[in-house]
Amino acid sequence: MEILVCVKRVPDTAENEFELNAEGNDLDRDDLVYSVNEWDNYAVEEAIRIVDNLGGSITVVTVGDDEAEEVLRREMAMGANNGVLLSDDAFEGSDGRGIATLLKAEVETGNYDLILTGAQADEGAGQVGGMLAAMLDYPYASLVNKIEPGEGKIKVGREIEGGNQEMNEIELPCVLSIQTGINEPRYVGIRGIRKVAGVEIPVKGAGDLGVDAGSVGEAGAKTKRVDYFVPDPGDGAEMLDGDTDEIIEKLIEKLKAKGGL
């Protein structure tokens, strides 16, 4: 099976406290720690397992700037065979549709049976996979937590409300968005990253992809992010302060009052 996995470089929510910049219109991105989107690691792991069983190869692709190359290398250290970076000034400010348009162009340069994305990324939209499938006229299943490969068709489980699983049969080629928990992604050590440090990663721009620059980037975006803000914590939690003993004393009073002790 020829598999394409789409991956995104995102700020790591576990490693960062998010602050706004001085203008208050964007995150203060200077000191942010980035990593590969959590969901995408599950997608790459799943691709590796399929190829281990059935043969084939895995390509990882991302739309981003020069720094996005590091996530491709990480996924190649995991076991992906090839990486492709889609990068061009004209891609900046793309909305989900713009990203999907670029990925579609890349899909059409290859001969992929299966295209995997994460179920969602840092922006919580979960949009790129479904858009890409619709643009390609491929069938799509979101939130996939089980894949049983077969000939020309595969069986997939979708995680639905309450943790129930909806089983479907889907024709190849198709696009699947992968939900966490489908597998346990392997650990990538420094040595693995070093091994792929020298591998050439092709960079493709609008011209290489044959994409009209006006259909992507800010020019093509129908949705635009105006600014970031942090909601007023005014009606949020009552914060208990003091040293730990004082906090515990106050907490126990409250728990008693609420019938919790």
Added chain:
Amino acid sequence: MTRIFAYVPFKNGVTDDVALEYPDAAKKIDAGASLTAVVTGHGADLDNVADALTKTYSEVIKIDNEALAYPNAEIVRKALTHVIPADAIVLVPHDTFGMDLAPGLSIKLDSAYAADVVDFEGMDGATLKLIRQELGGAVSTHVTCDAASGAVITIRPGTFAPADEEGASGTVVDKSGEAGDLSAKRTFLEVVEAEVGDVDITKSDVLVSIGRGIEDEDNIEMAQDLADAMGGVVACSRPIVDAKWLEKSRQVGTSGQTVKPKIYMAMGISGSFQHMGGIKGNPFIVAVNKNPKAPIFQVADVGIVEDILDFMPELQEAIEDL
């Protein structure tokens, strides 16, 4: 005039709660807009649901076809693209069905797309202004959406005020004949129910719920000890189940259990809406998190900025000393 079409899912003849939340969302988009409910399905269930919706909506479109008996997103999408005008605003819930349907629908309708919207700030000409969250709720963003050639929007379930008026006496419009070709490359087979675990977290009044902040499988014992001291049980967020540290039946959230405890102790949990969506009945929520900006502090009753690995044993001791 803005035309809004709200897709209403239903199961076993009962409409999704979002059916009552759409009118508030629609009013915030454009108070002068027309609002039409759209339901797809097959047979008596569909007819009943369509009739019931006329109490809330002045117009209800129904599309009846055997192929729509189970809501396969690919087939629903095909039906909707034939029935909904291309310049309309389409509302869909941001749940596992909406995530399956809506992105592709926006492409086929050639409309703008905005996902998991939590609030609207109205239309400015053809530009819709809305609010959504990023980074698991840590930050919010204002977004503009060019709706001149339509927009598909998923709204966060439970965020808009449910309508209580049952005042409308709308009409059902049958558009089954316009649904077009409903063949699909994806076929629904069956639903496999989630496994039942050893511990039933839905029965406990006190839940000590751990998230990724527990850091290591060995630390779960601390939470168990605290839960024992409080007479409660240990529950968790999704990453703990993904890591296979606890069984799935302990997971609280939209893709896990719905719980109704009296006390919910959220330990090292950031407060994503999928997690909070599983907590009902307005319990007393205590959040302990080492990040003072963790989004859970916006929804908890009491917040404590501490390292849970230090805090849990100390709290346990203090409770045992009572």
